[in-house]
Amino acid sequence: MNKFPRPVRELVSMxxxxxxxxxxxxxxxxxxxxxxxxxxxxxxxxAMVEMKQKLKTCSICYNIDETDPCRICRDNQRDxxxxxxxxxPLDILAIEETGxxxxxxxxxxxxxxxLLHIGPDDxxxxxxxxxxxxxxxxxxxxxIATDPTMEGEATALYLxxxxxxxxxxxxxxxxxxxxxxxxxLDYADPGTLAEALKGRRSY
Amino acid sequence: MNKFPRPVRELVSMxxxxxxxxxxxxxxxxxxxxxxxxxxxxxxxxAMVEMKQKLKTCSICYNIDETDPCRICRDNQRDxxxxxxxxxPLDILAIEETGxxxxxxxxxxxxxxxLLHIGPDDxxxxxxxxxxxxxxxxxxxxxIATDPTMEGEATALYLxxxxxxxxxxxxxxxxxxxxxxxxxLDYADPGTLAEALKGRRSY
Numbered sequence: 338m339n340k341f342p343r344p345v346r347e348l349v350s351m352x353x354x355x356x357x358x359x360x361x362x363x364x365x366x367x368x369x370x371x372x373x374x375x376x377x378x379x380x381x382x383x384a385m386v387e388m389k390q391k392l393k394t395c396s397i398c399y400n401i402d403e404t405d406p407c408r409i410c411r412d413n414q415r416d417x418x419x420x421x422x423x424x425x426p427l428d429i430l431a432i433e434e435t436g437x438x439x440x441x442x443x444x445x446x447x448x449x450x451x452l453l454h455i456g457p458d459d460x461x462x463x464x465x466x467x468x469x470x471x472x473x474x475x476x477x478x479x480x481i482a483t484d485p486t487m488e489g490e491a492t493a494l495y496l497x498x499x500x501x502x503x504x505x506x507x508x509x510x511x512x513x514x515x516x517x518x519x520x521x522l523d524y525a526d527p528g529t530l531a532e533a534l535k536g537r538r539s540y
Numbered sequence: 541m542n543k544f545p546r547p548v549r550e551l552v553s554m555x556x557x558x559x560x561x562x563x564x565x566x567x568x569x570x571x572x573x574x575x576x577x578x579x580x581x582x583x584x585x586x587a588m589v590e591m592k593q594k595l596k597t598c599s600i601c602y603n604i605d606e607t608d609p610c611r612i613c614r615d616n617q618r619d620x621x622x623x624x625x626x627x628x629p630l631d632i633l634a635i636e637e638t639g640x641x642x643x644x645x646x647x648x649x650x651x652x653x654x655l656l657h658i659g660p661d662d663x664x665x666x667x668x669x670x671x672x673x674x675x676x677x678x679x680x681x682x683x684i685a686t687d688p689t690m691e692g693e694a695t696a697l698y699l700x701x702x703x704x705x706x707x708x709x710x711x712x713x714x715x716x717x718x719x720x721x722x723x724x725l726d727y728a729d730p731g732t733l734a735e736a737l738k739g740r741r742s743y
Contacts, residue, residue, distance in 0.1 A: 340633055340637065341633065342594075344587070344590050345591060345595070348588055348590075351587050356568065356572055357565065366559070368628070368629065369558060370591065371595060371604060377557075379592075382584075382586070384551045385581050386582065387550070388551045388570065388581075389573065389582075391545075391547045392545060401574060427571050
């Protein structure tokens with residue numbers, strides 16, 4: 338790295354701090370940017386700063402949008418009595434793509450992960466409980482849509498208990514697990530297959 | 541993509557234009573940047589613009605550096621009579637890492653590639669020929685170190701002919717091909733193995 342000119346070293350070290358980008362890729366991207374037209378790097382830098390400046394975190398659901406409250410929380414067509422709890426804003430976009438959910442969301446900002454020292458207090462769990470307690474119209478259902486990973490499952494369990502304590506009549510559900518559409522049954526892992534059997538529906 | 545706020549869309553489309561970064565990675569990087577501390581994005585944008593502003597292309601060898609001529613062309617300890625021809629500035633750094641070359645370089649800025657409509661005139665070949673013709677002290681050897689790919693080999697052959705025409709007494713060599721150090725012979729491809737046999741040295 339010391340053989341690089343300083344401006345190269347600085348940009349390489351920035352790229353390296355992005356997830357999934359190692360030293361080799363960081364160097365390749367830096368040298369690529371050097372040979373792009375002058376306006377490209379300017380536009381890139383501006384897009385980066387603007388994204389950070391213009392986006393806000395919604396004070397109701399912690400989604401990311403240009404407005405606060407976000408476009409989903411402001412939408413009167415959405416069913417405010419059903420909350421879908423997700424780990425991160427990107428998950429909202431994935432669910433919105435399906436067009437099959439008309440309720441609202443709540444972003445946790447991650448999952449409980451003891452190895453990374455992330456406890457319930459580090460996530461937006463308290464605001465969720467507050468929202469369920471005080472919201473009008475009253476919340477009827479909370480769908481927990483954390484990822485089906487070890488941490489996601491642990492977080493779901495924690496939420497289930499915490500929500501049940503606050504509002505015993507609340508319907509709490511977990512997003513369905515099973516075979517992904519288009520999957521090949523004999524390639525499915527035993528955990529997924531077991532969940533698919535447990536989650537079978539009358540047909 | 542339309543479901544994203546505009547500032548997100550803009551940054552995602554920028555990331556997508558970098559080599560090896562697809563739509564999914566571009567989205568992930570954009571959302572990652574959103575949750576970094578405010579100064580990080582500012583620093584990143586600044587590093588990007590500064591890299592572009594501060595780096596120059598060396599007018600002798602077409603390497604990238606903070607100064608023109610670059611630090612290698614300015615160095616009086618280097619043997620100016622031996623030129624190693626490479627495709628891109630990164631290749632110089634790879635060779636410098638070895639510490640076993642004391643000559644100077646010439647960057648072609650790519651290779652001849654008919655499929656991409658890149659001909660000899662699109663590369664810094666004319667300045668190389670000019671350099672070999674006029675340089676004092678006189679150039680004794682040109683080592684052609686383009687990649688051992690189809691395009692790299694074709695470019696090497698083109699250079700060999702062009703250089704031979706200009707200066708018949710010039711020593712022209714090609715960087716050695718063969719088994720990479722630490723390689724396993726029975727995993728080597730036939731092309732590499734054939735080159736390794738052809739390039740055998742007395743021992």
